[in-house]
Amino acid sequence: SLARFIYGHPGQYMDIASHSHAVNQEFVDSWMHFLGQHPRALPFLTPQSPISRELEKTLRAHATDVARHSFNFESVYKFYRSSTYNTTITAFKVKPISFDIALAVAVVAYLLLLHFFLKYGGSLKELMKALKPKAE
Secondary structure, eight states: OHHHHHHTOTTSOOOOSOGGGSOOHHHHHHHHHHHHHSOOSGGGOOTTSHHHHHHHHHHHHHOSOOOOOOOOOOOSSOOOOOSSSOOOOOOOOOOOHHHHHHHHHHHHHHHHHHHHHHHHTTOHHHHHHHHSOOOO
16 A cells, blocks of 8 residues: 555555565575574674674675674673573473462462451451351
8 A cells, every 4th residue: 555655556456566576485484594593682793693794695685885884882781792602591390380379379368367367366256257247
């Protein structure tokens, strides 16, 4: 619809992204695979990183004016770089959610019992009277 508006053809179907102008799905899939295999976080992006090299190579293949500019990233945060890109991430298996729910129920039951004990002074008769529904 944007192309129809720009070119002044309202109500007509315009297939401007077809044939040679269409998106090459193999190209997109290969880039998605490549980007999934390499770190893209700022501390790992150096001018020599694989992503920087491949991006520059691809841009040079499809554009005429490609230049690399370097700048200093000034921030209040300190970024640490890894000496190698092979960083190990460790994940641990933890208890299932049912454990957390059971623990929460036990804590709530304990707090309710403590509340009733403190409010009714430990008298079982008063506690039963308080819990018994009142008849009108």
